[in-house]
Amino acid sequence: MDTNSKLTLNLKVWRQKNGSAKGKLADYKLTDVSTHMSFLEMLDVLNEQLIKQGEDPVEFDNDCREGICGMCSLVINGVAHGQESSTATCQLHMRKFNDGDTITIEPWRSKAFPVIKDLVVDRTAFDQIISAGGYTSCRVGSAADANSLLIPKDMAEKAMDAAACIGCGACVAACPNGSASLFVAAKIAQFSYLPQGKAERKKRVLNMVGKMDDLGFGDCSNHGECEAACPKEISITHIAIMRKEYVKAAFS
Amino acid sequence: MLPFSSILWSSVGKKILTGITGILLTLFVIGHMAGNISLFIGSVAFNSYTKKLESLGLLLYVIEIGLVSVFVIHAIIGISIYLKKREARPEPYMKSGDATGNSQKTVSSETMIWTGLIMLVFTVLHLITFKYGPHYTTFIDGEEMRDLHRLVIEVFQRPSYTFGYVIVMILLGFHLRHGFWSAFQSLGLTNPRMKTIVYGLGIFLSFLLAIGFLSMPLCIYFGLIK
Ligand code: SF4
Ligand code: FES
Numbered sequence: 001m002d003t004n005s006k007l008t009l010n011l012k013v014w015r016q017k018n019g020s021a022k023g024k025l026a027d028y029k030l031t032d033v034s035t036h037m038s039f040l041e042m043l044d045v046l047n048e049q050l051i052k053q054g055e056d057p058v059e060f061d062n063d064c065r066e067g068i069c070g071m072c073s074l075v076i077n078g079v080a081h082g083q084e085s086s087t088a089t090c091q092l093h094m095r096k097f098n099d100g101d102t103i104t105i106e107p108w109r110s111k112a113f114p115v116i117k118d119l120v121v122d123r124t125a126f127d128q129i130i131s132a133g134g135y136t137s138c139r140v141g142s143a144a145d146a147n148s149l150l151i152p153k154d155m156a157e158k159a160m161d162a163a164a165c166i167g168c169g170a171c172v173a174a175c176p177n178g179s180a181s182l183f184v185a186a187k188i189a190q191f192s193y194l195p196q197g198k199a200e201r202k203k204r205v206l207n208m209v210g211k212m213d214d215l216g217f218g219d220c221s222n223h224g225e226c227e228a229a230c231p232k233e234i235s236i237t238h239i240a241i242m243r244k245e246y247v248k249a250a251f252s
Numbered sequence: 253m254l255p256f257s258s259i260l261w262s263s264v265g266k267k268i269l270t271g272i273t274g275i276l277l278t279l280f281v282i283g284h285m286a287g288n289i290s291l292f293i294g295s296v297a298f299n300s301y302t303k304k305l306e307s308l309g310l311l312l313y314v315i316e317i318g319l320v321s322v323f324v325i326h327a328i329i330g331i332s333i334y335l336k337k338r339e340a341r342p343e344p345y346m347k348s349g350d351a352t353g354n355s356q357k358t359v360s361s362e363t364m365i366w367t368g369l370i371m372l373v374f375t376v377l378h379l380i381t382f383k384y385g386p387h388y389t390t391f392i393d394g395e396e397m398r399d400l401h402r403l404v405i406e407v408f409q410r411p412s413y414t415f416g417y418v419i420v421m422i423l424l425g426f427h428l429r430h431g432f433w434s435a436f437q438s439l440g441l442t443n444p445r446m447k448t449i450v451y452g453l454g455i456f457l458s459f460l461l462a463i464g465f466l467s468m469p470l471c472i473y474f475g476l477i478k
Contacts, residue, residue: 012344025346078349078362085353104347111340172349176362177333178340181263206254209264219263219333222434223361230351235354237443242441246264250254 006032007094009100011046013058016115019122023115025104033095035095039064040072042094043105059118065090067231070166073173074119075106080170080229088231108173110215112180123169124185125215132211133147133204134187155193162190164232174229177218182226184212185242186234192245202249209246241251253376271438273326274431275308278457282425285464291477295401296392303397327372334365356451358359367427374420381407394402408472418466425462429455 009030016023030049033042040062042064047057063071069123072089076082082092097103105119113121138144151159163186170180191197197204220239259265287305290297303351305312350357360367380401390399408414432454442450471477 012346075345077352078345078347083349083352085351098355106345106347109341109343109345111342152332177337178355179263194384209262210258211253213263216262216340218337219266221333221361221364222267222356222437224356225351228351228352228355228357228453233353235444236437236448240437240440240442241439242440243267246262247440250259250265251405 001066001122003176005099006031007034007035007097007099007101008096009042010100011102012102013119014106015058015118016107019114020224023118025106033094035093037094038065038090039076039092039094040090041076041199044120046058059116059120062090066143067091068166070168073108073121073168073170075108075173077104080108080173081192081231086231087167087169087217088235090233093169097193100103108169110172112162112178121169123167125217126167126169126180128215129180129184129208129211130187131202133201134162134191135221136191136194137199138196140216148196148234151194159193161189161192162186162234162238165190165230166177166232168231170231171226171234172217174225175218176223176225177221179220179226180212180217180228180239181220181239181242182206182234185236185238189238189241202252205242209242260280266333267438270329271320271435273329274435274438276322277326277416278428278432278435281428281461287460288468289316289463290403291401292471295399297392298401298404299390299392299399300398301432305309309346320393321371327368329367356430356433358430359436360426364427364430367423367478370420370423371427381413405472405478409468411473414469414473415467421462421466424465425458428458432457 010028011028012025013028014023015026016145025174028050030042030046033045040060043058043060046078050057061071061073065072067088067090072081074089076089076092079087081087081089082096084092102136107113107115107119108121108123110121113123116122126196134167165183165186167181167183169180172178175181188208192201193203213216216229222236224236229236260269277409287301290301308315319380382400385403388399388402390395390402391397408417433451434441434446436446468477
């Protein structure tokens with residue numbers, strides 16, 4: 001494709017005034033979209049156009065726009081973060097689309113992530129799960145010596161793979177059951193490799209799983225769609241680890 | 253300490269129970285198919301085999317009660333997972349799609365509830381037809397015993413039953429295709445390398461079992477087994 005071409009797009013964007021209002025898909029036509037733009041920049045252009053027309057701009061979450069903060073979301077044509085694999089919406093570029101494409105944009109859909117406005121959902125459910133056990137007890141105050149706790153390289157690597165989760169919630173959005181297992185498992189697996197937080201090991205898995213269940217997320221059916229949608233390629237092997245941790249904690 | 257009931261009914265507990273009961277049911281299905289092979293050998297072999305099972309007496313009852321419980325637990329949890337899934341996403345997506353990447357989401361995985369429910373109904377009908385069906389008798393070596401062979405041959409003369417059975421066995425294959433590897437994942441026994449092996453094995457096994465089961469009624473219907 002010509003990388004300098006301009007696209008004309010038909011957007012179908014989810015508009016919803018607030019949490020209790022009924023939403024619907026609104027149609028917008030956008031012309032002259034540069035293929036160098038990111039998906040969010042394309043939405044910025046749409047919003048400028050809407051503001052000029054005196055309409056309400058489309059609300060969407062974003063922050064770093066470089067794939068590390070986990071704020072951006074959006075289900076693009078039915079896929080969380082869009083078709084491009086291991087890419088967050090903010091890193092998705094318009095060159096991945098074709099001239100004349102119709103793009104449907106919806107918010108994460110989950111009972112535990114209620115819509116606040118348009119494409120913005122409330123993801124504090126994740127914060128509640130983290131508060132339930134996604135932490136370690138350690139001495140704060142002066143910074144500890146960097147190498148006072150030795151961690152074998154392979155363990156550090158494994159923990160790092162799990163820690164790559166940016167908490168975006170795409171796993172929940174993509175899961176046919178609306179389960180948060182991948183997010184919760186990533187955190188539990190991460191700490192299971194590290195000496196830090198050993199004291200809370202059992203409590204952590206029981207409390208975090210319990211919190212996830214209470215918040216109304218669905219049960220896992222091992223579809224593995226979460227891993228496919230995850231911008232950080234968090235593997236569902238972590239879910240297997242979470243289950244092992246759970247059994248160990250529950251029966252000892 | 254969490255109470256035992258809330259551990260079992262947690263999202264992870266339910267998976268563990270589904271996995272264990274699923275593996276037990278798979279073992280039963282494999283055993284059942286091994287038994288079916290005696291039908292290909294002949295009426296004497298098949299009837300003697302059923303006689304041997306019956307002669308287990310009390311032990312058979314214990315096994316049967318165990319099997320029914322395992323089946324019921326598996327079904328109840330499966331239904332509860334389905335109901336919770338509907339609750340967890342009250343507003344569906346207007347447009348659905350599949351993510352590009354490593355996913356095990358397939359027709360099999362998405363239809364587990366339906367293939368499972370069909371098997372539940374099928375199992376009840378299957379028991380009514382055979383276990384609690386007409387009690388023909390025969391003599392083998394001067395000993396009187398149930399002639400289940402005759403009943404099986406009779407039943408699979410009916411096209412509706414034969415082809416219904418064949419379809420259900422194909423659905424069993426679909427259920428096992430996702431169920432087999434899923435059980436190992438549910439029990440926390442998979443790692444990336446294991447996953448590929450178990451997933452492949454699941455496809456192979458489900459294919460083998462479906463073909464094994466559906467070949468018998470077809471052979472009878474088309475007169476290859478008399
Ligand atoms: S596991 Fe992946 S998809 Fe889920 S919250 Fe973390 S980064 Fe997002
Ligand atoms: S905006 Fe920060 S990850 Fe996309």
